[in-house]
Amino acid sequence: MREGKFLKNNMDKWKQIQQEPASSPDEMARQFTELVNDLGYAKTFYPRSKVTEYLNGLASRIYLTIYRNKKEEKSRILHFWKTELPLTIRRYHRELLYSFCIFLLFAIMAAFSAAQDETFVRGVLGNAYVEMTEDNIEKGDPFGVYKGTDEWSMFLQIALNNIRVSFMVFVSGVFAGIGTVYMLFSNGMMLGSFQYYFFAKGLGWPSVLVIWIHGTLEISAIIIAGAAGFVIAGHLLFPGTYTRLQSLMTGAKNGLKIMIGLVPVFIVAAFFEGFITRHSTMPAWLSIGILLLSLFFIIWYFVWYPISLSRKMKNAPKLPVSI
Known part of the structure; x- marks a missing residue:
């Protein structure tokens, strides 16, 4: 697939992931999985492209968020009221x-x-x-x-x-x-x-x-x-x-x-x-x-x-x- 078509097919999805934080751990995991797949494809066919750097940064950001959330599981209720629910409300x-x-x-x-x-x-x-x-x-x-x-x-x-x-x-x-x-x-x-x-x-x-x-x-x-x-x-x-x-x-x-x-x-x-x-x-x-x-x-x-x-x-x- 040409790089231009790859960008056209996925850019809207990437922008949505970047601009609208996931409202739940399940959604965050799904976004991370999709980004890793896209990143793997980009590294294979466009290893020195800016799109590869962009995807790496975006996936890294979600990875760090997932890691931080793992440490917060002991205060899951507090996380829900302080972060998860407000982000869901903001989305709507x-x-x-x-x-x-x-x-x-x-x-x-x-x-x-x-x-x-x-x-x-x-x-x-x-x-x-x-x-x-x-x-x-x-x-x-x-x-x-x-x-x-x-x-x-x-x-x-x-x-x-x-x-x-x-x-x-x-x-x-x-x-x-x-x-x-x-x-x-x-x-x-x-x-x-x-x-x-x-x-x-x-x-x-x-x-x-x-x-x-x-x-x-x-x-x-x-x-x-x-x-x-x-x-x-x-x-x-x-x-x-x-x-x-x-x-x-x-x-x-x-x-x-x-x-x-x-x-x-x-x-x-x-x-x-x-x-x-x-x-x-x-x-x-x-x-x-x-x-x-x-x-x-x-x-x-x-x-x-x-x-x-x-x-x-x-x-x-x-x-x-x-x-």
Whole structure:
């Protein structure tokens, strides 16, 4: 094979390996095996070519990463949360953006529809819930719904419900993403209607201070679960050089990693809703502090830190180790 054709056939793959760090040890091992095979071919037919030097450097970099990861196996859990999961999230930031935009669009549509038609909120949230809330407003306790059950029962009930809803959003991605879009539509409509209802009653700011104590993490988890659903859909619809089944399995594995990363978010959101949201008369500064800390964590761990870590790994010095 001519060197030019060799480059044309493989350059896209090499660039992807160089620019997108592997999200799992299995993927890293596969990349390393492919590079070693390509390097062996290049050394045989183009021993003094720059492509041979390039492949040697790229393979060496992955080799050193594998060696370093072997020493980290004793802290596998720490490695997962500190490195593996953030790199997986970074790989699918585009899907995360799609999920956020779709959810926000549906929430805005719901709020606009509720402003045009006063029966819209009842159609989305149900007559029973609206009447119960109106009754609580008349009693002077508009957020009494969060006080109807003891703390531990509510915590467990909300945690299980959050996990159920988010995993439904994730698993629905297997239907070419249509199921995930529908779940984002359903939850976005409920949020937009719910929030508009309180603003229409003159309780907009109090509702933000109370509901978004737990809602910041809860809604963020649904959006991130939507991104995990789009990961499955993307691998199903665009398998690339893999078989559709192989690509689907990879997408499901990477999406499941993201869902595992959401488990602490589910639990903390349920704790806030079960134990803290019920104290609707807490000082505004405390409520705002909890809300902002939750928002900061989501942006830091799921957006900023993955970008920073990815850049750091890409800019790591390439040592001239010969394979």
